[in-house]
Amino acid sequence: MxxxxxxxxxxxxxxxxxxxxxxxxxxxPGMYTTVGIAGSLYRSDYGKSNLYGPTLYVDANFHRYVGLEGEARFLRWGGKQGIQQNTYLIGPRVSFKPVGWVPYVKMPVGLGTMRFPYGYANGQYFVMAPGGGLEKWISNDNIHIRVVDVEYQVWPQFTFGTLKPYGISTGISFRVW
Structure with a gap:
């Protein structure tokens, strides 16, 4: 023994x-994990506001093509009368190429928080966010430039009917494992 x-x-x-x-x-194919930061711009149904702010994300890939993406998006600026929306999502992500220009799709779900005008109330809601994007892998695949990431969020249990914000992000991530 x-x-x-x-x-x-x-x-x-x-x-x-x-x-x-x-x-x-x-x-x-191998496993790898990247950690990144992005800037996001979203159009909110609520108040017809353009909200923007940072997004932090982690991609944990079980295979070169399949993995999980977790993201925390903080849309703190641009909202009328102090409206803010934050989302904390996780879900599957599938890439279509192993290196170079890498298109992908994703389907995260999770929690959305809303700060209503003038800070009168806050709410927490279930969120689904189908999306996709394109990354460019550079520097021996250790740096990933997120050229574009698009999401169409659905907040089905929002207080005043289904909320459907949509937006775009761009950023950079670094391979940590």
Whole structure:
């Protein structure tokens, strides 16, 4: 039993050498995670406002083409009378190319928060946000430029009827694993 454990540990050491990891990441499907920041501009149904603010996102990919995307979007500026919308979403993401110019689609769901005019009230709602976009992978696939990311959000349980904001984001992410 002890010899088997030592053999497995030895095999792991050999396969985890930096040269092997670099080669596998460049040619194989592999797992990877990126962390990014973007600027977002959204058109809100509520008050017909253009809202903008930062978005933080994480892509955890199980395979070069399939993974999960989590995002936190903070639309804090541009709203009439102090309207703000924030979303905290997670869901599947599918890419259509392994490197270079990478188009993708996604279907995150989660929580949306709304700050109503003049700060009179706040609300929390379920949100669905189908979308897609295009990234350009550069610098040995370690830097991803999010050229465009488009979402059409649906807030089906919004207080005054279904809210359907839509928007666009652009940003940059860095491979962390």
């Amino acid at each position: 002890r010899n088997n454990i030592l053999a497995v540990l030895g095999l792991l050491c050999v396969t985890a050498s930096p040269a092997q990891v670099t080669k596998a990441a460049a040619t194989g």
